[in-house]
Every structure is written in C-alpha cells, then in structure tokens.
Amino acid sequence: MEEKPATAREMAQVETIIGRILQVGVIFSAIVMLIGLALFLITGYSGYAGDFVPRQMGMILAGTWQLKPYAIMMLGVYCLILTPVLRVVVSIYAFYKEKDHLYVAITTLVLIILLIALVIGVKG
Amino acid sequence: MIHTAIIMLAVGIFAGIAGAILGIGGGMIITPILTLGMGLDIKYAIGASIIAVIATSSGSTIAYLRDNVLNLRVAMFLEIATTIGAIVGALLTGVLDPKYLYLLFGCLLVFSGWNMYRKLRRGQEVLQRVEPDKIAAKLKLNGTYFDKAEMKDVDYQVENVPAGFSVMFGAGVASGLLGIGSGAFKVMALDTFMKMPLKPSSSTSNLMMGVTAAASATVYFFNGAILPGIAVPMALGILVGAVIGSRIMQVLPARWIRIAFIPIILYIGFEMLFKGLGVHF
Numbered sequence: 001m002e003e004k005p006a007t008a009r010e011m012a013q014v015e016t017i018i019g020r021i022l023q024v025g026v027i028f029s030a031i032v033m034l035i036g037l038a039l040f041l042i043t044g045y046s047g048y049a050g051d052f053v054p055r056q057m058g059m060i061l062a063g064t065w066q067l068k069p070y071a072i073m074m075l076g077v078y079c080l081i082l083t084p085v086l087r088v089v090v091s092i093y094a095f096y097k098e099k100d101h102l103y104v105a106i107t108t109l110v111l112i113i114l115l116i117a118l119v120i121g122v123k124g
Numbered sequence: 125m126i127h128t129a130i131i132m133l134a135v136g137i138f139a140g141i142a143g144a145i146l147g148i149g150g151g152m153i154i155t156p157i158l159t160l161g162m163g164l165d166i167k168y169a170i171g172a173s174i175i176a177v178i179a180t181s182s183g184s185t186i187a188y189l190r191d192n193v194l195n196l197r198v199a200m201f202l203e204i205a206t207t208i209g210a211i212v213g214a215l216l217t218g219v220l221d222p223k224y225l226y227l228l229f230g231c232l233l234v235f236s237g238w239n240m241y242r243k244l245r246r247g248q249e250v251l252q253r254v255e256p257d258k259i260a261a262k263l264k265l266n267g268t269y270f271d272k273a274e275m276k277d278v279d280y281q282v283e284n285v286p287a288g289f290s291v292m293f294g295a296g297v298a299s300g301l302l303g304i305g306s307g308a309f310k311v312m313a314l315d316t317f318m319k320m321p322l323k324p325s326s327s328t329s330n331l332m333m334g335v336t337a338a339a340s341a342t343v344y345f346f347n348g349a350i351l352p353g354i355a356v357p358m359a360l361g362i363l364v365g366a367v368i369g370s371r372i373m374q375v376l377p378a379r380w381i382r383i384a385f386i387p388i389i390l391y392i393g394f395e396m397l398f399k400g401l402g403v404h405f
Contacts, residue, residue, distance in 0.1 A: 084334035117339035
C-alpha cells in the first residue's frame with residue numbers, strides 16, 4: 001500500500017467502481033424478481049399449497065432450485081434487502097482508499113450495528 | 125392476479141418517482157393505498173412498504189453516486205444514530221404506545237413544513253458562514269455538489285450536528301417501530317436543523333433510508349409480513365420510477381422541489397397528529 005492519500009482522479013475511479021457494484025447488485029435482484037414474477041403470472045401457480053409463502057433461507061433456496069415462483073420472488077426480495085448493506089461495505093473500502101481512518105471506523109461501526117440488527121431479526 | 129400485478133407496478137412507478145425527487149420512502153403513501161384502497165391487512169401493507177423504501181433508496185442512490193449530489197460522510201455519521209434508533213424501535217414494539225410517537229412526530233413535521241415555507245419566502249438556499257461550525261469541520265461534513273439546474277458547483281456548510289443527530293435517532297426509532305423509511309424526518313433533520321441545501325439533503329436521506337430500512341426489513345422478512353405477489357411487482361415498479369425520478373430531480377430547481385414538499389410534509393404531519401389524537405375521518 002502506498003503512503004500518500006489517493007488523488008481526486010483515483011477517488012473518482014473508486015466511486016465509479018462502487019457505482020458499478022451497486023448497479024450489478026440492484027439489477028441482479030430485479031432480474032431474479034422479474035423471472036419469479038413472470039413464472040408466477042405464466043403458470044398461475046405459486047409453487048406452494050394455498051397462500052403459503054416460504055421464508056426460511058433453506059426452503060427458499062430449495063424452492064428456487066425447483067423453479068417454484070414464490071421461492072424465486074422471495075430470493076429476489078432478499079437480495080434487494082441486502083443492497084443497502086452492500087452499500088455500507090463498499091463505502092468502507094472507499095474511505096480506506098481515501099486514507100480517511102475516522103470514516104473507516106465510523107462506517108465499520110454502522111456495519112456492526114446492522115449485523116446486530118440482522119441477528120436480532122433472525123432470532124426474532 | 126395479473127390485475128393485481130399491473131396495479132402494484134403502476135403504484136410502484138408513481139411512488140418511486142415521488143420518493144426519489146423528495147427523498148422520502150413512500151411508506152406513508154403506500155400503506156394507505158394498500159390498506160384503505162385495496163383492503164390489505166396492515167401487517168402485509170407495512171411489509172410491502174419497507175420493501176418499497178429499500179427499492180426507492182437503492183434505485184436512486186445509483187444515480188446520485190455518479191452525479192456527486194450525495195454527502196457520504198454525513199450519511200454514514202448519522203446512520204450510527206438511525207440504525208441504533210431502528211434497533212431500539214424494533215425492541216420497543218409492543219411496549220410503547222405508538223400514540224405518543226405519532227403526536228411527537230406530527231408536531232415536528234408541521235414545524236418543519238412551516239420552516240420550509242419561511243425559507244421559501246426568504247429565498248436563501250445555501251448556508252455560508254464566516255465561522256464554520258466546529259463539530260461539522262472536525263467530522264468533515266461540509267461539502268460541495270454540482271447543481272445541474274444552475275450548472276455550477278455549490279459549496280455548503282452544515283451546523284447543529286448534535287440536534288441533527290438526535291432527530292435522526294428519533295427517525296430511526298420511528299422506522300423500527302412503524303416499519304416506515306421516515307424519509308420526511310431525515311430530510312427535516314438535514315434541511316431544517318443542519319441547514320444542508322435541499323438536493324444533497326434529499327439524496328443523502330434517500331441513502332440513509334435504505335440502510336435503516338434494511339435492518340427492520342429482515343425482521344419483517346422472517347416473520348412472514350412480505351407477500352411476494354404484492355411486494356415484487358411493486359418493487360420492480362419503484363426501481364424504474366426511482367431511476368426516472370432521480371434524473372428529473374437533478375434538473376429541477378430546488379425551489380420547485382420545496383414547493384412540492386411543503387404540502388406533503390404538512391399533510392403527513394397533520395395525519396400523524398390526528399392519528400395520535402385518535403381522530404378519524
């Protein structure tokens with residue numbers, strides 16, 4: 001690692017890369033949701049009995065493998081929920097490149113708080 | 125089924141455009157449409173609304189990042205307050221009577237709407253002080269953004285960091301407790317208390333809303349409040365709407381955004397006050 005902070009041009013490059021990563025994340029979740037919705041509307045069947053909605057990760061992944069529309073749609077929704085978390089993770093990298101240690105610490109703290117929230121969510 | 129999907133898609137596009145321009149998540153728009161308009165259980169409406177908040181945020185931050193309107197330092201610093209607030213709010217659910225929250229936030233919103241109106245009359249948009257705020261300088265919160273409507277770089281300063289931080293904590297509590305993005309409160313904290321210009325306020329609020337909502341969304345995801353048949357077409361509509369909205373917002377003069385924002389903020393404020401007082405129409 002070099003000692004001097006990144007120049008404005010390098011920072012612009014880092015920001016462009018981050019923008020791309022996020023775009024890929026959002027477009028990926030949109031495509032997954034779109035495939036699920038299309039399957040649901042074409043077949044007219046959710047893949048499950050009655051109004052059942054899969055919500056455990058294992059069940060969603062298994063259902064996606066079997067091309068069940070609701071499972072694919074829920075997977076897309078979950079990917080969408082994770083995009084803001086991805087935003088925080090890549091921001092830590094951006095501040096690191098900028099040699100801004102104060103904001104590497106602040107952003108890492110936000111990520112830790114988010115992870116605690118996720119654990120509380122899963123544990124109920 | 126296709127009927128529902130098309131309606132949700134249209135609602136999503138509308139909410140996405142409005143949300144991206146004003147920096148609000150659309151939870152306050154979507155929950156009434158789903159409950160009052162479509163007769164959906166409030167639990168599922170809240171689940172759909174939290175997904176809507178994330179879709180608005182993710183759809184528009186992509187556009188903002190490239191255009192340098194966003195203030196990432198302000199966003200990350202204040203997210204400490206909103207995310208802790210969201211956890212506290214989620215834990216408080218069932219303990220605290222939301223009535224008091226509605227009343228408190230109703231008052232704050234009406235105050236903020238009044239303040240925006242005064243600013244509009246004065247016509248001053250950007251704060252320039254001779255002596256910069258000490259905390260803001262220490263945390264490197266002052267920034268610059270490129271205004272496409274005026275075609276120039278605008279330097280701005282922020283102040284009242286502790287007050288902004290406190291309101292953000294409250295916004296986080298509301299978000300966790302009520303399952304909303306509380307974007308209107310976030311814009312208020314940035315604009316009214318910290319004196320940030322409206323465009324960076326809107327886009328910074330938008331980013332923060334997504335991060336705050338991500339925390340409460342997992343709770344709703346795992347407890348079964350999300351109906352894919354409703355949330356998915358709506359989220360897709362919002363993603364499209366948010367990208368369109370953030371393009372419009374960049375070229376729109378700040379004054380017009382403010383004019384659009386004031387009636388909305390007053391409407392939400394009074395709606396919350398009435399809800400807190402138990403008045404129904």
